Amino acid sequence: MAVLLPISNPPNPWLSTEVQYLEGEPPPGARLEVYEDHTREILSTNDSPDVGFSWSVNPYRGCFHACAYCFARPTHEYLGLGAGTDFDRRITVKPDAPRLLREAFERKSWKGELIVFSGVTDCYQPLEASYRLTRACLEICAEYRNPVGIITKAPLIERDLDVLQDLHRNASVSVSVSIPIWDRDHAHALEPYVATPQRRMKTIERLALAGLDVGVNIAPVIPGLSDQDIPQILEAAHQSGARRAGFVFLRLPGSVAKVFEERLRKELPLRADRVLNRVRDARGGKLYDARFGIRGRGQGSYAEAAQALFESTARRLQMNQSCHGKTRDSFQRPGSGRQLPLL
Numbered sequence: 001m002a003v004l005l006p007i008s009n010p011p012n013p014w015l016s017t018e019v020q021y022l023e024g025e026p027p028p029g030a031r032l033e034v035y036e037d038h039t040r041e042i043l044s045t046n047d048s049p050d051v052g053f054s055w056s057v058n059p060y061r062g063c064f065h066a067c068a069y070c071f072a073r074p075t076h077e078y079l080g081l082g083a084g085t086d087f088d089r090r091i092t093v094k095p096d097a098p099r100l101l102r103e104a105f106e107r108k109s110w111k112g113e114l115i116v117f118s119g120v121t122d123c124y125q126p127l128e129a130s131y132r133l134t135r136a137c138l139e140i141c142a143e144y145r146n147p148v149g150i151i152t153k154a155p156l157i158e159r160d161l162d163v164l165q166d167l168h169r170n171a172s173v174s175v176s177v178s179i180p181i182w183d184r185d186h187a188h189a190l191e192p193y194v195a196t197p198q199r200r201m202k203t204i205e206r207l208a209l210a211g212l213d214v215g216v217n218i219a220p221v222i223p224g225l226s227d228q229d230i231p232q233i234l235e236a237a238h239q240s241g242a243r244r245a246g247f248v249f250l251r252l253p254g255s256v257a258k259v260f261e262e263r264l265r266k267e268l269p270l271r272a273d274r275v276l277n278r279v280r281d282a283r284g285g286k287l288y289d290a291r292f293g294i295r296g297r298g299q300g301s302y303a304e305a306a307q308a309l310f311e312s313t314a315r316r317l318q319m320n321q322s323c324h325g326k327t328r329d330s331f332q333r334p335g336s337g338r339q340l341p342l343l
Contacts, residue, residue: 030085034127037061037092042100042137044119048292053149056119057101059133062091063121065153067191068263069180069220072120074254083255084262088193091127098136105144105333112331114172115141116149124154126193138163145330147172151217153179153194155203161210168212171330176246177204178217179237182229189267190222190260201236208241215244215319218310222250223278223298225271227306231313238317245319247310249298250279257287278302 044056062076066088073083081090094100104110117123123134141148142163148171150157157164157175167173179197181187187197194200207214216237221227234245252260265272276287282298283289289299297307314320 030089032064033090035090035092037094038096039094039100041104042094042097043104043115046119053114053116053119055113056116057097057123057137058118058120059094059097059123059131059137060091060118060121060125060127061094062087062089064088064091064126065122065191065194067153067194068260069190069222069250069252069256070121071251071253071256073256073259075120077255084259091125093127093131094133095131097133098140101137101140105140105146105331110331112144112146112329114147114149116151118151122152122154123150124152124156126154126156128154128156129159135160135163138167142166142170143334145171145332147330149173150175152177153191153200155195155199158203158206161206164207164212165210172213174213174215174244175207176215176217176244177201177207177242178219179233180218180220180222181226182232182236183226186225186268190263197233201240204237204242205240213244214242215246216242217246217248219246219248220250221247221306221310222275223282223302223306224275225268227302227309230306230309234310234313234317234319238319243319245310245314247307248296249282249303249306251295252279252288253290253295261287 042057042059044058045054046056047054061079062081063070063072070087073087076083076087076090079092081087117134117137128134138148138160148167150173152175164173164175177200179200181190182197184196184198187194195203204214204216216233218230218233221230237245261272261276264275268275279287282300282303284299289295297303
């Protein structure tokens with residue numbers, strides 16, 4: 001059943017037209033709309049020094065989770081859509097993703113490098129329950145023994161434990177479960193259609209019990225709201241079996257700042273000014289600083305204190321001290337012998 005929301009999109013900087021509703025006139029409801037994208041390529045590449053991987057697969061564009069802080073929201077503007085409710089409810093699926101991935105693996109140029117699901121939106125968002133594109137792509141990765149990394153907030157990943165264990169036997173697979181906020185009310189306010197933080201922690205436990213390399217991703221850390229949650233998240237994750245942890249400071253590029261501030265003021269009005277002022281403190285007086293090396297960790301007293309709290313807690317718990325998560329050279333095309341190293 002579609003969830004109705006009032007439409008709220010910041011102006012699209014790439015379009016010359018903008019619709020404004022008259023004062024007192026209720027905006028139309030935002031129904032879920034699904035579009036097909038028959039792209040010719042499924043592997044995306046990046047050369048950002050802030051990102052720890054080069055290749056990713058994104059079976060979906062837009063995300064039903066509707067997280068107010070999602071850095072990927074501006075990508076919807078390139079489709080002529082909005083970064084607000086359009087991103088949440090006008091979602092694109094790539095039905096050809098499994099076939100395109102197989103074709104990519106068959107190219108002689110492919111060297112079996114790490115592929116991350118997903119570099120942009122959550123590969124296990126609710127539509128995956130019926131479309132099963134992520135699962136189909138993972139099955140192909142298992143068939144070709146290609147190393148995989150997964151970043152998700154969704155317990156739906158538990159459905160694919162069999163495929164992940166198959167990958168684990170023959171290649172490298174690591175999963176990072178994102179839990180940026182521990183307080184249930186705060187989490188529901190900013191990531192309304194995601195499972196509770198406590199339910200996501202159960203996912204970490206189930207993945208770890210299945211023998212998988214699993215970590216927790218505290219991303220984004222929201223100063224003045226969730227920075228105080230860092231020790232509790234790390235301790236619960238470690239107890240659940242996570243041995244890795246990641247930290248990313250809140251990023252608000254482009255239209256994300258407007259979406260985030262609007263949601264924050266609506267859902268957590270008493271916290272809004274405190275949070276926004278601390279973001280500005282960490283961004284040189286602005287809501288965002290796009291410089292490499294800075295955008296993911298911030299600057300200033302609040303950002304440095306959050307980073308120090310994360311690092312001291314992770315060190316106390318002896319997290320991030322193992323090389324277990326490193327990928328190994330395992331790629332092999334079905335029906336062929338072990339591939340010789342490419343010089």
